Amino acid sequence: MLSSDQIFKPQRDAVDVFWHEGMLKHDAVEGVFDSGFDPGFLDVLDKHPENADRVRNMVSILQRGPISPHVNWLPGRPAIVSELLTFHTPEYINKLMEADKSGERCEIAAGTFMSPGSWEAALLAAGTTLSAMQHILDSHGKIAYALVRPPGHHSQPTQADGYCFLNNAALAVKLALDSGCCSRVAVIDIDVHYGNGTAEGFYRSDKVLTVSLHMNHGSWGSSHPQKGSVDELGEDVGLGYNLNVPLPNGTGDKGYEYAMNELVVPAVRRFGPDMVVLLVGQDSSAFDPNGRQSLTMNGYRRIGQIMREVAEEHSNGRLLMVQEGGYHVTYAAYCLHAMLEGVLKIPEPHLSDPIAYYPEDEAVAVEAVKSIKRYHSEYVPLLRGT
Numbered sequence: 001m002l003s004s005d006q007i008f009k010p011q012r013d014a015v016d017v018f019w020h021e022g023m024l025k026h027d028a029v030e031g032v033f034d035s036g037f038d039p040g041f042l043d044v045l046d047k048h049p050e051n052a053d054r055v056r057n058m059v060s061i062l063q064r065g066p067i068s069p070h071v072n073w074l075p076g077r078p079a080i081v082s083e084l085l086t087f088h089t090p091e092y093i094n095k096l097m098e099a100d101k102s103g104e105r106c107e108i109a110a111g112t113f114m115s116p117g118s119w120e121a122a123l124l125a126a127g128t129t130l131s132a133m134q135h136i137l138d139s140h141g142k143i144a145y146a147l148v149r150p151p152g153h154h155s156q157p158t159q160a161d162g163y164c165f166l167n168n169a170a171l172a173v174k175l176a177l178d179s180g181c182c183s184r185v186a187v188i189d190i191d192v193h194y195g196n197g198t199a200e201g202f203y204r205s206d207k208v209l210t211v212s213l214h215m216n217h218g219s220w221g222s223s224h225p226q227k228g229s230v231d232e233l234g235e236d237v238g239l240g241y242n243l244n245v246p247l248p249n250g251t252g253d254k255g256y257e258y259a260m261n262e263l264v265v266p267a268v269r270r271f272g273p274d275m276v277v278l279l280v281g282q283d284s285s286a287f288d289p290n291g292r293q294s295l296t297m298n299g300y301r302r303i304g305q306i307m308r309e310v311a312e313e314h315s316n317g318r319l320l321m322v323q324e325g326g327y328h329v330t331y332a333a334y335c336l337h338a339m340l341e342g343v344l345k346i347p348e349p350h351l352s353d354p355i356a357y358y359p360e361d362e363a364v365a366v367e368a369v370k371s372i373k374r375y376h377s378e379y380v381p382l383l384r385g386t
C-alpha cells in the first residue's frame with residue numbers, strides 16, 4: 001500500500017507511476033519453467049516466470065532507490081467491462097469471466113494460467129493503464145508509467161497469449177484515439193517477444209503505428225500465429241503501419257541503439273504522432289531467462305533517452321510507458337531504474353550495473369538492421385525512399 005507521503009507530490013522533472021498492489025494477487029503456477037508441470041523427480045520447481053516477485057522489486061526500487069525523489073505515485077483502479085470491449089470481443093471477455101467464476105486454476109493458453117485472483121489483477125492492470133493514459137490526456141502530467149501485471153501485449157482481441165489476458169496498452173491507445181485529443185498514436189515495443197496482440201488489434205488501421213523490436217522467435221502456436229517477420233506490414237489502410245524489427249539473437253546495447261536510430265526514430269518522424277506509447281520489457285536483457293538478447297542497464301538507459309527525445313519532438317513530450325515482460329527478479333528492476341534515468345535525462349547513472357559483463361559485437365545486428373531498412377524503403381509506403 002502506498003503511504004500518504006508517497007502519493008502524488010509533483011516534481012519538476014518526474015515520472016508519474018500508476019500502481020495498485022491488488023495486481024500481486026495473480027498467482028500462476030509452479031513447475032518446469034512456465035509449464036505448470038511437475039515431473040515428480042525435482043525437489044525444487046520454478047515459480048512461473050510472470051510471478052509477483054518481479055514486480056515487487058520494480059515497485060521497491062522506485063520507492064527506495066536513487067531516483068525515488070523523481071517518482072510520483074498515483075493509485076490504479078480496475079477497468080470496467082465496457083472499457084474492455086473497446087478492444088476485445090464480448091465472447092472473449094465472457095470466456096475470461098466464466099473462467100474466473102469457476103474458481104479453479106485453468107490454462108487458457110500455453111503457459112498462461114488463470115487462478116483465483118487473476119481476473120481481479122487483470123482488471124486492475126487494464127484500469128491502471130487507462131488511468132495513466134487519462135492522466136496524460138487531462139494534462140495532469142506528460143510522462144507516466146503504468147507499472148502493471150499481468151502483462152498485455154500478446155493478448156489479441158479474441159484470445160489470451162503469452163501470460164497476457166487483457167491488452168493493457170491497446171486499451172489505452174483506444175482511449176487516446178476516442179478522446180478527441182489524439183489522432184495518431186505511435187507504439188514502440190521493446191519487449192524481447194513480438195507484440196503480436198497490439199499489432200493484431202491495429203493491423204488494419206493507419207491511426208496507430210506499431211513498431212516491435214524483438215528476437216527472431218517466429219510463431220509459437222495457435223495462440224500466437226503471427227511470426228513477427230518484416231513482411232507482416234499491416235493490411236488495407238493499415239499497410240505499412242506495422243513495422244517488425246526481428247533482431248538477431250544476442251543483440252546488445254549498440255545493436256539496439258542502432259535499430260532505434262536507424263529504424264524507429266525515422267518511422268515515427270514520418271508518421272507524426274501526437275501521442276507516444278512505449279511498451280517496456282526487461283526480458284531483452286542479457287540475463288533474462290525468457291529471452292536471448294543482451295541489453296544491459298546502459299542499453300535501457302539509452303533507449304529511455306531516445307524515447308524522451310522522440311516524445312519531445314512529436315507529442316509535446318507526452319509519453320506513456322507500460323510494463324510488459326521482464327523475468328529476472330532483480331536485474332529487471334535495475335533495468336527499469338536505468339531506463340527511467342534515461343527518460344528523466346539524469347546525466348550520470350545512479351546505480352552501477354551489478355552483473356553486466358558480456359562483450360558485444362554489434363556487426364551482425366547492424367547488418368540485420370540495414371537489411372530491414374532496405375526492405376522498408378522498398379515495401380513500406382510511409383518509408384519509401386528512406
